[in-house]
Amino acid sequence: MSTCPRREQILKSAEQVLGNRELAEWWLTKPALGFDHRSPCSLLMNHLGYGHVRDFLVRLECGVYQRSVGADALFPATDFY
Template identity: 50%
Template sequence: MSATNQIEERAAKYTAAGAKKLTRKPTEVLLHGRRGDTRLSIIRYTQEGFELSDVRDMLSTSALYMEHDLIQRITGKSIRTVQRLVKETKPVRLNQQQSTVAFQYAQTLERATSVFGNQQLAEDWLKKPCKYLDGHVPLELIDNSLGFQVVEDYLSRIEYGVYQ
């Protein structure tokens, strides 16, 4: 097999893997194949702490999430520190609070995508100030547990057509 054919074959595999990655829901990426069907199981997983690499993979499912460097908001660390931690030989786990915030971002993106019909519309909504949220940007509220609940409640209102 020629070198050109090998490169094309690798590129095809990489593209196929990338397409597969993008079709996974953010919470599926974060849970890394584990069942997340109950709130208690999610609590258990966040207590264990998600691996930093899984959080980065989850964030990479969204152009919006990558643009806003949410890894800093989730971990409370600089980009440089996160890059250094990723290079560690042992997997780096987030603490319970960081894992909870990461899950909130994953769940909100999924919910908004479901409500608005596609991820692009969901991301557009997440980055714009919202009158119902007193002019706040939904994306900026998600890392706070009360803000997350307000955003989720508003998404429910939109879904059921009961909004201002």
């Protein structure tokens, strides 16, 4: 488990939004189009990047993004579905 407070906060939010910790941990480390092919975790090094990831999860939770439409912006191209 990481001691980075930003990572833990985002991981908890992602777990709530995505439904389980395993998926949240996977999402956090994989490059995504929504973050210019960077992983959400790589953006947590500074306050601005942390804000982008946090805001993204809020929009996802509120239904601004849908997993069935434009899923490549959320998740990299894999066998996820």
